Amino acid sequence: MTELVIAVIFKSIIAFAVPLLVVPPLIWGERRLLGRIQSRLGPNRVGPFGAFQTLADAVKLLGKEDMIPAGADRALFILAPFLLLVPSFMAWSVVPVGTELHIFGRVIGLYATDLNVGVLYIVALTSVAVYGIVMAGWASNSKYALLGSLRSSAQMISYEIMLGIALVGVVVLAGSLSLPEIVRQQQVPFAIPLIIGAFVFVCAALAETNRAPFDLPEAETELVSGYHVEYSGWRFSFFFLSEYANMLLASFLVSAVFLGGGWPAQFLEPYIGHLFTTLLAVGIMMSKVFLFLFIYFWIRATLPRFRYDQMMNFCWKVLLPLGLLNLAVATVLKLTIYA
């Protein structure tokens, strides 16, 4: 029993550390890639190929003065970044990197916890991120911040529905809310039968993480910087960190839920043995994650930003009917082919 508890605590610390350790190189990678796409160099001064740029930025942010605007609601102003940061890390508890590893007579799950309701907890934790945004905008006592937070929260709640509806299609086919079980159920990645759902999910994930072309909350030209315009120094970095942690989470979810996790590694198990299959599956899963992150950055470099009315129209008048269509397709498939 004690051993089990220690193992779970150890794995949850890993689940917490993954976004924290991956995000800084990710930011550097994004800036390098954007530079390449836009025919410029990108960061290349600090360390080899500028690899320590994010670290240097973090040190700079740590050394900045702490400014709280006059008339701000101090308690909420300090609390708001935490309201964004903490749920985005908590969601990592149920994210799997693979299924199970059988080694030395033990079964090690490649996830912190396998809950019977894992998908629901992801939906629940992403739905509370909106408080951080509302509170940041409200507490700042700045018109731009408040407008940015209102627009941003309306965007987030709208696209949350689409995220959920796309996930319901997957749950119908898998018959389970547990993420490792959904990965196991995919003889063929769900993105193939549920291509509409995958499209809805990717659009909703882009909008939920406030990324281009849905980056209206920080539309610099209209709103200066949106809900976090009054935040500076280390407090500002919380917003940055949680945005990238959420992006990484979305990439893990797409890979696990729609792209089949380690698929097609499991078919090689009779030939190369369990250990290598599991390692290969984790490798394939990771390459899917990074492929999706690449698409994220690629979209940012290529597509212009939506106008706000276009974005809301797209959500409610295009994605919602598509999501329901996807649900119908999933149900019919479940009752016929997947029965």
Add this chain to the structure above:
Amino acid sequence: MEYYVGYIPFLVTFVAASAFGIVSLALASVLRPKFRPGPLRTVPYESGIGPSGVVGDTRGKHGVHFYMVAIVYVVFDLELAFLFPWAVIIGSLGLFGLIEMAVFIAILLVGYIYAWKKGAFDWGL
């Protein structure tokens, strides 16, 4: 007990993330220079216009549209909460389950179409 062990990661990540935030902020407060207040330094940034009330009170009224989107969102969020337990057992419910949910969604779509026609999703700029 195994059931409760499954929830430990939420506790651990909650504590770890909060601790990370608090400790790093404390570290920043040691490293950074002391804040020097000035007459205009803490004024909210509003493109030089300043919070003089030219554009209106900050915490004032905002478009009723946000409210309409929020109410439609609440309804669909509830629908989503009903969809999840349905989705896990649709395999055993069979055609009966399909019809059941089709009726439920059809009734909700009446409200959705009404909201659409009344312009709840049109952001006339």
Add this chain to the structure above:
Amino acid sequence: MTSETLLTLIFAYFALASVVFAVLVIMLRNPVQCALSLVGVVFHLAGIFILLRAEFLAAAHIIIYAGAIIVLFLFTMMLLNIGAVERVRQFHVQAPLAIVIGAILFLEFIVLTGATITIGAQGPHSPAWVAGQGGNVQALGQVLFRDYLLPFEVASVLLTAAVVGAIVLARQRPRRPRSSSEMGVSEWMAERYEKANVRSSNRPNSAEEIGD
């Protein structure tokens, strides 16, 4: 320390914290802070649901209450002028009287229900049955979509009524026929001039002239 005591302690924390947050909802002056305290209540109640093995209820509680309804509260607050609300007095001379009456009602509640509260009613579905269905969500689905089919369908009528009602209430002003982004520039300008009562002889003739 046995695991039973540990669970009791965890329950005590959740119960106490939810009561404290609930009191804060009433006591705090700033409505936005009140709403945030309500989120605190919701989260701690979700913790109690998890202790009771009602996993779906815990998640649905967070998704619906914290994720949707309190967000709706916040949106409504931002539509209103909060400054005026903050100046309203929170406690009146009636407060001591209210406390006395509240205490009497609470005692009455204890006396009337004290006998049954300690025992706790058993539901028709045993933990073994729930486990046999494959888990909490599956069991809930079986009950909801087989035994309680009619209430479930009626809920959708209720939700539709809520949407229609809210939109009717929200739309009191007549809607402009088209949004300005759909109009031509000259048409839009003409409307502006109409509103500002500018005589037609003083208006520029076309959109191009405005550009000069």
